[in-house]
Structure formats: structure tokens, C-alpha cells
Amino acid sequence: MITVEEAERIVLSQLRDYGVEAIGFEHAAGRILAEDIVADRNLPPFNRVTVDGIAISARSFSSGNWHFKIAGTQAAGDQPLNITAGDECVEIMTGAALPPSADTVIRYEDIAIKDGLAEINIEDISIGQNIHFEGADKKRGDVLVKAGRQITAPIVGIAASVGKAELMVKKLPRVVVITSGDELVNVEDCPGDYQIRRSNNYTVSAVLQKQGVAVSTLHIPDDELVTEQVLEQCINNYDVLILSGGVSMGKFDYIPKALENLQITKLFHKVKQRPGKPFWFGGHANGAVVFAFPGNPVATFMCLHKYFLNWLYAGLGVSVTKPIYAVLASDFAFKPDLSYFLQVALSHDEQARLVATPVEGNGSGDFANLADSDAFIELPAGRDNFMAGELFKVISF
Numbered sequence: 001m002i003t004v005e006e007a008e009r010i011v012l013s014q015l016r017d018y019g020v021e022a023i024g025f026e027h028a029a030g031r032i033l034a035e036d037i038v039a040d041r042n043l044p045p046f047n048r049v050t051v052d053g054i055a056i057s058a059r060s061f062s063s064g065n066w067h068f069k070i071a072g073t074q075a076a077g078d079q080p081l082n083i084t085a086g087d088e089c090v091e092i093m094t095g096a097a098l099p100p101s102a103d104t105v106i107r108y109e110d111i112a113i114k115d116g117l118a119e120i121n122i123e124d125i126s127i128g129q130n131i132h133f134e135g136a137d138k139k140r141g142d143v144l145v146k147a148g149r150q151i152t153a154p155i156v157g158i159a160a161s162v163g164k165a166e167l168m169v170k171k172l173p174r175v176v177v178i179t180s181g182d183e184l185v186n187v188e189d190c191p192g193d194y195q196i197r198r199s200n201n202y203t204v205s206a207v208l209q210k211q212g213v214a215v216s217t218l219h220i221p222d223d224e225l226v227t228e229q230v231l232e233q234c235i236n237n238y239d240v241l242i243l244s245g246g247v248s249m250g251k252f253d254y255i256p257k258a259l260e261n262l263q264i265t266k267l268f269h270k271v272k273q274r275p276g277k278p279f280w281f282g283g284h285a286n287g288a289v290v291f292a293f294p295g296n297p298v299a300t301f302m303c304l305h306k307y308f309l310n311w312l313y314a315g316l317g318v319s320v321t322k323p324i325y326a327v328l329a330s331d332f333a334f335k336p337d338l339s340y341f342l343q344v345a346l347s348h349d350e351q352a353r354l355v356a357t358p359v360e361g362n363g364s365g366d367f368a369n370l371a372d373s374d375a376f377i378e379l380p381a382g383r384d385n386f387m388a389g390e391l392f393k394v395i396s397f
């Protein structure tokens with residue numbers, strides 16, 4: 001049986017490039033940018049007034065002029081008005097372009113207006129105040145956002161501001177989630193005494209939807225022939241198959257055999273880990289990648305985060321961020337020689353350290369317990385006792 005580290009290495013040796021596509025910028029949040037976003041104009045594109053008030057020439061004020069005749073009013077979006085005489089000003093609004101003949105803006109709070117005349121009530125005025133100068137932030141042609149970044153809400157706004165109605169993004173794989181098992185009924189159905197409702201497909205879909213991955217879902221019965229037929233279709237129609245269940249040693253666990261019959265190369269089956277020991281991973285010559293996760297809900301959920309999401313992001317070229325570590329809050333013992341992914345609740349202590357408090361449940365079938373957890377921490381194989389205060393890698397969800 002291979003170790004978690006070997007399994008990770010093998011999974012990451014199967015990265016695929018699905019190319020790029022253009023999408024509307026409004027739908028691009030969460031996707032990986034495949035082009036630089038460049039400033040089409042200086043930012044700001046004109047000397048932008050930052051307060052509501054009057055625009056004057058500072059020289060006129062410093063030569064002793066306290067009263068300015070209001071030559072006109074300029075709203076944001078108006079063509080700039082010109083001041084022709086030194087004792088003139090323009091009433092001007094936040095967001096307006098500063099008239100070329102003015103160089104300073106004074107807030108309404110610092111003036112009094114009477115009979116078309118603005119009187120300045122403060123002594124301390126500096127030339128250029130309350131102006132956000134053209135090009136102060138970025139110059140035309142500057143790269144505002146580099147290709148390879150995951151698109152955040154501010155990046156959507158930046159795209160809008162430079163007129164990028166369409167953005168090139170990394171294409172995502174076409175994913176199908178396949179669950180199996182005759183004991184599993186539809187959500188709407190009333191389970192018999194020996195049945196349960198299927199849930200793993202919904203959990204997996206919810207995680208993938210959060211990543212922007214469109215998912216199809218299928219459920220197959222524990223039937224060898226049907227299993228092989230459905231998998232064959234999926235291998236030809238999807239880039240990634242995520243399976244849940246049917247990979248252990250049961251008489252009706254047909255998945256590994258069916259996958260191998262379909263010429264999907266097994267790259268490993270079984271990893272020294274809990275949960276998720278019977279994880280099967282492989283690939284087809286046509287490029288399809290198969291993650292067949294063990295059916296116990298916590299096993300499927302953990303493996304999805306630990307292996308599939310890492311594979312997805314590495315394939316999209318997102319630089320793997322440094323691992324996050326948390327401090328174990330209390331001693332924990334785990335005897336089997338397996339890596340153990342312990343469910344934890346995360347919090348911060350008074351020193352602002354990330355603390356992982358074990359959320360003990362009843363093993364990998366105890367999905368209800370996941371509601372009280374925020375993450376797994378990875379306790380390495382080869383040790384039995386893990387001490388409060390030690391640091392362990394976190395997989396948050």
C-alpha cells in the first residue's frame with residue numbers, strides 16, 4: 001500500500017491542460033485568469049476631484065484672495081469648465097474632472113457661499129489638495145492583474161473599469177460524479193428499513209460548484225454489466241470521473257474491475273490513510289482521469305479535498321500556496337500505521353494562533369459530525385501519539 005505522499009505525487013503527475021476560453025467578466029469570479037488585464041487609460045484617467053466644493057487656483061489664494069466668484073457649477077461627468085480670472089472658482093462635485101485652470105479644491109465645509117460668492121474659512125490650503133491626479137494609481141498599458149490569478153470580486157471590478165467585457169480564463173474539466181449502491185435512494189423517496197438516502201453526490205457537487213466546476217451526476221446500481229456500460233460512456237464524454245463507493249472488498253464493489261476492463265490504467269488502489277484507504281486512482285489513454293473514492297461519506301469528502309482539489313488547482317497553474325498549519329488543542333492518539341485525517345474545529349487563541357480542536361465522531365460513516373468541523377488536520381503515519389501544542393497541516397473546507 002502506498003503512502004499519502006506517494007499518492008499525492010502520483011495524482012499530481014496526471015495534470016491536464018484543458019485550454020482557455022472567453023467568458024463574460026460578470027461570471028468570472030473564482031475562475032483562473034488566462035490573460036493579463038491591462039489599463040486602457042491612465043488611472044485615474046483625469047485629475048479626479050475627491051470632495052464636493054469649489055475648484056480654485058491656489059496662487060490666487062496665496063496672494064491674499066479669500067473671495068471667489070462662482071463662474072459655474074460642474075457635476076461629475078461634465079466637460080470641465082474654465083476659470084478665466086484669478087478670483088473665479090467653479091462649484092465642483094466629487095468625481096468631476098478638474099478644470100485645467102484650477103489646481104486646488106476646497107470642501108463645502110470650509111467655505112461659505114453668499115450672493116454668488118464663495119468665502120474661504122480656512123487658512124491652511126495646500127496646492128493640489130483634494131485631487132486624485134491622473135495616472136497616480138496606474139499608467140496606460142500597466143498590467144493591473146497578471147494572468148494566473150484566481151479572479152476575485154475586485155478583479156471583476158477592475159475588468160469592468162478597463163472595458164474587458166470578456167475575459168480569457170482557464171477552461172475547467174468536464175466532471176461527472178458517479179455514485180453507486182443499491183441501498184441508496186433518492187432524496188425525495190422514503191427509505192426502506194435497510195436503505196438510506198444518497199448524499200455523497202450532493203456533497204461533492206456542492207464543493208465543485210463552489211469552484212465553478214459544472215457537474216453532472218449519475219447513480220448506478222450494484223450491477224457489473226450496468227457499471228461497465230455507464231463507465232464506458234462516461235470515459236468517452238467527460239474529462240474527469242469522480243466516483244464514490246464500490247471500491248473496497250465487498251462482493252458488489254464492482255468499480256475497480258470495471259475500470260480496469262475499460263482499459264483505465266490503475267495508478268494506485270489503496271493508500272495508507274484513514275479515512276479513504278480504498279481510494280482507487282487511474283487514467284485512460286484518451287486523457288480522462290478517474291478518482292474513485294471510497295463510499296463512506298467522510299472518506300469521499302476528505303479525498304475530494306486532499307486529492308481532487310489539489311489536482312484541479314495544480315492543473316490550472318495556480319501556484320500552490322504555502323500549507324497552513326494549526327496548533328493541536330488537545331492530545332490525540334491514533335494507533336494504526338496510517339496517516340490520519342482528523343476532523344477539527346478551527347479557532348484563534350489569544351495569541352492569534354490557529355487552533356485545531358478535535359471533533360471526535362464515529363468514523364468515516366459519521367457524516368453528521370462534519371457539520372461541526374471546519375477542517376481536517378493531517379496526522380502523519382508512523383506515530384501513535386500527537387501532543388497538544390504540536391503543529392499539523394490543515395485542509396479546510
Ligand SMILES: Nc1nc2c(c(=O)[nH]1)N[C@H]1C(S)=C(S)[C@@H](COP(=O)(O)OP(=O)(O)OC[C@H]3O[C@@H](n4cnc5c(N)ncnc54)[C@H](O)[C@@H]3O)O[C@H]1N2
Nearest residue numbers: 179198199200201245246247248249253277294295296299
Ligand atoms: N473487508 C474490508 N472491508 C472494508 C474495508 C477494508 O479494508 N476491508 N474498507 C472499509 C473502508 S475504509 C471504507 S471507506 C469502505 C469503502 O467502501 P466502498 O468504497 O466499497 O463503498 P460502499 O461499500 O459502496 O459504501 C460504503 C458506505 O458508504 C455509504 N455510501 C456510499 N455511497 C454513498 C452515497 N452516495 N451517499 C451516502 N452514503 C453512501 C454506503 O451506504 C456504505 O455504508 O469500505 C470498508 N469496508
Ligand code: MOO
Nearest residue numbers: 275276277299364
Ligand atoms: O476509508 Mo474508510 O473511510 O477509513 O472507513
Ligand SMILES: [Mg+2]
Nearest residue numbers: 246248250253
Ligand atoms: Mg463496499
